Amino acid sequence: MNRKSTVQSRYQRKWIYEEIVDRIPPFRWIPRTYDVIAQLLLVETVGVFAFIYFQMPYEAAVFGSLAIIYTVVWSSGCLYIVPWLRRLRDPTNEIEFEVLRDYKSRILLDRRLELIGGIICFGAVMSYLWIDTDYLRYFLGNGFGNPLLIILIIVLAWDISYRLGLSLVTTFFAAIRSISLSQAARKRRGLAYTAYSEVRTLKYLDLINLYWGISAVLLLPLTLRSYFLLLGLAGFLAGIIGLSTLSLLAMETVPWFPPDVESILHNEGFAYVSVCSKKQPHVTPVIFVYDGKYLYFAISVASAKYRIIKKNPKIAVLVDMRDSKFPMKNRAVLLRGKGMILGDLSIMGFFKLFLHGLWLIRVRNMFAKKYPMYMKFYEDQAQELPPAWRNKPFLSRVIVRLEPEKITYWREARPTTLRA
Amino acid sequence: MTLRLPHYDSTKKTTKIPDDALNILRDGFFAYLGTADLVCEPHVTAMFYIWDDDSKTIHLITSKESKKVLNIRRNTRVSVTIDQRDPKSPARNSGVMVKGRALLVEMELIDDELTVKYLEKYVEFLGTGYPLGLRIAIRVVPQTISYWKGTNFYRWKNRSS
Numbered sequence: 001m002n003r004k005s006t007v008q009s010r011y012q013r014k015w016i017y018e019e020i021v022d023r024i025p026p027f028r029w030i031p032r033t034y035d036v037i038a039q040l041l042l043v044e045t046v047g048v049f050a051f052i053y054f055q056m057p058y059e060a061a062v063f064g065s066l067a068i069i070y071t072v073v074w075s076s077g078c079l080y081i082v083p084w085l086r087r088l089r090d091p092t093n094e095i096e097f098e099v100l101r102d103y104k105s106r107i108l109l110d111r112r113l114e115l116i117g118g119i120i121c122f123g124a125v126m127s128y129l130w131i132d133t134d135y136l137r138y139f140l141g142n143g144f145g146n147p148l149l150i151i152l153i154i155v156l157a158w159d160i161s162y163r164l165g166l167s168l169v170t171t172f173f174a175a176i177r178s179i180s181l182s183q184a185a186r187k188r189r190g191l192a193y194t195a196y197s198e199v200r201t202l203k204y205l206d207l208i209n210l211y212w213g214i215s216a217v218l219l220l221p222l223t224l225r226s227y228f229l230l231l232g233l234a235g236f237l238a239g240i241i242g243l244s245t246l247s248l249l250a251m252e253t254v255p256w257f258p259p260d261v262e263s264i265l266h267n268e269g270f271a272y273v274s275v276c277s278k279k280q281p282h283v284t285p286v287i288f289v290y291d292g293k294y295l296y297f298a299i300s301v302a303s304a305k306y307r308i309i310k311k312n313p314k315i316a317v318l319v320d321m322r323d324s325k326f327p328m329k330n331r332a333v334l335l336r337g338k339g340m341i342l343g344d345l346s347i348m349g350f351f352k353l354f355l356h357g358l359w360l361i362r363v364r365n366m367f368a369k370k371y372p373m374y375m376k377f378y379e380d381q382a383q384e385l386p387p388a389w390r391n392k393p394f395l396s397r398v399i400v401r402l403e404p405e406k407i408t409y410w411r412e413a414r415p416t417t418l419r420a
Numbered sequence: 421m422t423l424r425l426p427h428y429d430s431t432k433k434t435t436k437i438p439d440d441a442l443n444i445l446r447d448g449f450f451a452y453l454g455t456a457d458l459v460c461e462p463h464v465t466a467m468f469y470i471w472d473d474d475s476k477t478i479h480l481i482t483s484k485e486s487k488k489v490l491n492i493r494r495n496t497r498v499s500v501t502i503d504q505r506d507p508k509s510p511a512r513n514s515g516v517m518v519k520g521r522a523l524l525v526e527m528e529l530i531d532d533e534l535t536v537k538y539l540e541k542y543v544e545f546l547g548t549g550y551p552l553g554l555r556i557a558i559r560v561v562p563q564t565i566s567y568w569k570g571t572n573f574y575r576w577k578n579r580s581s
Contacts, residue, residue, distance in 0.1 A: 270505050272452045272454075272464055273464075274452075274462035274464035276454075276460040279456055279497050280499070280519060281455055281462050281463075281464075281497065281498060281499045282499050282517075282519070283453075283464055283517060285503050285505070312460055314461045315462065316454070316462040317464070318452060318465065322449075330545075336461070336462075410465075
């Protein structure tokens, strides 16, 4: 059902930076993790030599080093996440598949798009340095005008411009991708969806993109001496932060499961929770709510489930549509993953209460909406029930939050394993 | 508002399986079979089952390659839950949880009478071309049977095994 990733070997084109790291001698001999350190040492050594030889002011050394650190931070991020982006698996929904394919081909295959931001930025910086010579004169001191130093400055300016430009381009396309993905996700049918680990990966990539962008703050001291550069950097940071926020917000609206699974999770009233202690499974029915990402169920602190989940948080929850007359109407979803207990009476529990207080109120309201009769029962008969059954938060009832890791969906006894 | 620790005492111990529990076992339509693998990762599925009154065992029939059979081959401890749901009031919910050991039995070795009863019970689901040859039966021998009705809990322990 799932296609292989679209980025085939034919398309294995790399970003210029990666090509350099893969082909050019000092870098190609060492493993990728050390490339970044080698780069740092190389450029820094050249810089320090220049600093000593031309007797530049100290600011030049410090701010120049910050700029070099920026390029290195960016590079380490690039070497880390780009292979990840290439490995991204395809959604089963046709429209989402198109969206992600376009995104990947724009980011990874189109060299023009890769370079355009860098070239614009480089052009602007170079022409500024050409016009406003005082800026460079201040930093370079005696060495101003030396051809070797000019080459060094050009290389450094290109390094930085290329990274800034590429950051902006990737963030821009990430924002476009997120918005179209969230639009495409609304048109899902049946079992079509984007596996949520992929959604999570994309969100994570966006977050890294944001850190990348923000690491440009390291360039701030360099730009403080000129309005033009400061304005450019501020514009860049604002662009990155704005676009990344937009992208992250759009990704939040992408549902984690296909519509068939969602409808079962939203509409069915009972779930069967299986927990395991000392190799002995334990299955009990519970009432639950589902908020689009996590599944919550309430258990009593007197129950065996509570004791077991505290020791072994692995949980399997089966939610099924059952009908003993029509075989067609039998469907089930099995979610497996780790459970987290919210709101229990312990030191960690109190600490978590600060983190999850509002969340718990929300879950409680969801329960009240989904099971009005049950909540009424708990309120009316509170005095007659055994203490462990009373619906008192924290004292007798806790909420377990399940984050699904594996999903299996059955339709008429035929299982389909969905990638989480 | 006092905090009390787990109420083990609220579970009543019985010397024989409560009649209501037996009724649920006889009449229930779906059973939820919980299995676990060696690292104690649980798995649960909805299944058809048949309760055998004479031997006091549950038989479930499934395909040979399924995950639950794989789990049972490694870890024979299972738990089967059969319940009656009431969407109105939790006090009327009742159910039975059977914890016990599972045995994998080839279909040929299952009592014919039981197979016929099973096929009759689920005639609408299984259809005519039910491939019994690809199936394997799971026989669950109860060790403890927990029964609950509303807030009352009963537990029966199998002393003979």
